Amino acid sequence: MGTDLAGFLGNLAGGGMLLAEEQEGVDFFIHELMPLTFLGDGVYLTTTHVCTLLVVLTIMIFAVVARIKLNKAKEIPDGFQNFLELVVETLDNFVHSTMGKIGSKYVNYIGALFIFIFLSNISGLFGLRPPTADYGTTLSLALISFVLIQYCNVKNNKFGVVTSLFQPLPFLFPINLIGEFATPLSLSLRLFGNVMAGTVLLALYYGLLPWLVKLGIPAFLHGYFDLFSGAIQAYVFSMLTMVFITQKVEE
Amino acid sequence: MSNITNEGLILACSAIGTGLAMIAGLGPGIGQGIAAGHAAGAVGRNPGAKGQVTSTMLVGQAVAETTGLYSLVIALILMFGNPFISAFKKL
Numbered sequence: 001m002g003t004d005l006a007g008f009l010g011n012l013a014g015g016g017m018l019l020a021e022e023q024e025g026v027d028f029f030i031h032e033l034m035p036l037t038f039l040g041d042g043v044y045l046t047t048t049h050v051c052t053l054l055v056v057l058t059i060m061i062f063a064v065v066a067r068i069k070l071n072k073a074k075e076i077p078d079g080f081q082n083f084l085e086l087v088v089e090t091l092d093n094f095v096h097s098t099m100g101k102i103g104s105k106y107v108n109y110i111g112a113l114f115i116f117i118f119l120s121n122i123s124g125l126f127g128l129r130p131p132t133a134d135y136g137t138t139l140s141l142a143l144i145s146f147v148l149i150q151y152c153n154v155k156n157n158k159f160g161v162v163t164s165l166f167q168p169l170p171f172l173f174p175i176n177l178i179g180e181f182a183t184p185l186s187l188s189l190r191l192f193g194n195v196m197a198g199t200v201l202l203a204l205y206y207g208l209l210p211w212l213v214k215l216g217i218p219a220f221l222h223g224y225f226d227l228f229s230g231a232i233q234a235y236v237f238s239m240l241t242m243v244f245i246t247q248k249v250e251e
Numbered sequence: 252m253s254n255i256t257n258e259g260l261i262l263a264c265s266a267i268g269t270g271l272a273m274i275a276g277l278g279p280g281i282g283q284g285i286a287a288g289h290a291a292g293a294v295g296r297n298p299g300a301k302g303q304v305t306s307t308m309l310v311g312q313a314v315a316e317t318t319g320l321y322s323l324v325i326a327l328i329l330m331f332g333n334p335f336i337s338a339f340k341k342l
Contacts, residue, residue, distance in 0.1 A: 193320030
């Protein structure tokens, strides 16, 4: 049962019990594109990997172009430089307004997190399957955040990390411990659930309805599920990471 | 009734379970509605703080949504990665 659950969460392709895979046109599963061998185990190059690589490639090309443009930066910005300054300033303000004066250390991480999740979520607009609709991606992101949060905790509270687990009353220790470890789980499941729900709904809409209602109306669905929901979830993920870090630092 | 296979029974019960799991969608709906209502009231009293009120409301709603999303994940597992079928096949 454990392996089944892990198999499902890692790869939705295997199941297809009620809505069989031979159902025409409905397609939101992760496909196994290319078999590979890794340390003696058979693994697959899946849709998620390809889409993640495309998203990362977009960010990298953008970064390289920005670097080249900024080599001849002007005193009075114009066009592209204006846009870059707007993005950097928005992210800076976003982090500083939430974290206060400790913010400047974490701007890089939070900014990278926000841009990656946002571009992943809206990649559904360009016909990709959003990488964040795979539990593997969101769990990795949440674990990275969790490690950073706990690093801040240990660095700032030293031995207080252990004593704070027994805080109000000693017998609350198990509940406190579960509360600590529920952080990555709830962070990852929130992102995964939202993006997956949008992906499933759009796939069902495209797959099961007559062609007449597919004219124009999906634009609004894409606007809500990909743009609005994606932006909100990217915002919430980075916001919660910042709130947890600030909590740990100020304890 | 006698020609229902074991797999069919498991699938039917899983479908009912999927529907029951999504009843949890009630809670986040009510919670988000309350949050949005209070935010609307706050903006009405103090229109200058609209930006801050909106961002606070969105974060609160996203956190309130979590329980509903847990039930969604359960429903997705029952629909597309049914663990009971595979447990039955191993018997």
